[in-house]
Amino acid sequence: MVALGRIGIRVLVAAAVAVIASMGLPGNALAEQRAMLGGGSGILLDGRYTCTLTTVGYDRAERMVGLTAGHCAEIGMSVQAEARQAGVIGTVAAVDHDSDFAVIDFDRAKVTPIRQVAQTFIDGIGTPPRLGDIVCENGRTSGFKCGLVWDTNLRWFQHQVCSRPGDSGGPVTIGDRLVGMNVGHIGVEMLGVRVFDIGCESLIAPLHDPAVATQIGMVLAAIDAGGGVGAGFRPL
Structure with missing residues (x-):
């Protein structure tokens, strides 16, 4: 039987986490991916329509919300960052087709809002x-x-x-x-x-x-x- 000291155990744990990460398997030690979004970011609605985010901010109820064009969306559509790594990050909560805008209710656990996108x-x-x-x-x-x-x-x-x-x-x-x-x-x-x-x-x-x-x-x-x-x- 081979005895393992603390250093050896730590090495084995680190190696196991690395293997899990490379396999794409979930693990408590792995941080969830978040989408960085701001005005000018590409978004995907309903898994198929690409549009652009106008801006990200907060409403009076402290929900994290975003805006985009109304002809891009219908109420209840899922929203993803264009890169998709974070999965579904929000839902279309309101649409006004006459004034052509939509409001997105973002999952605060999956989105990091930013003020700058490109220039x-x-x-x-x-x-x-x-x-x-x-x-x-x-x-x-x-x-x-x-x-x-x-x-x-x-x-x-x-x-x-x-x-x-x-x-x-x-x-x-x-x-x-x-x-x-x-x-x-x-x-x-x-x-x-x-x-x-x-x-x-x-x-x-x-x-x-x-x-x-x-x-x-x-x-x-x-x-x-x-x-x-x-x-x-x-x-x-």
Whole structure:
């Protein structure tokens, strides 16, 4: 019989944990994986639809919540980070298809909220942009880009920034202030052909299909009026 001292036992335990980890088996000694999410992170809804997170914060009930575009979601859909390692990390708790936003109720044990994703850093809510302002958008497909505001009204604004499938829900910012949520593009027709961001990488402005964003203040006011998950939202 071979006698094992304390050092030998520790070595064997460490080796066993390493084997369990390599096999992908659960173990109390292994920390659960968490998703790091913020405005601009890619998310997966219902296991098949990719969109972008607008921002993460807390509501008045101290629930961790996130926002994305309403056309991405239906109530009860599961939500995952695009990388999926953490599994299901939340559920769609509210959807407004008219104003085109959705509220996600996150599992606080599985999500680490962050203020910065790529060049987008969100440190508060800003006032609506004005004609001629430069806004920046961050989408999981197109990445971070900035452009000129072309048109505004009380509910939405148009801007010269690309929006492709998967970018919906992405944050639109001025500096470190969140001012809008990307909801897609207008769909310009020229000579009978529907233009879909043909000019995204071109300087030929007439071929560009302007992106559309909802005013974030309008979105938050609508969530507050509903009084449910997300009401009283404040960013990190």
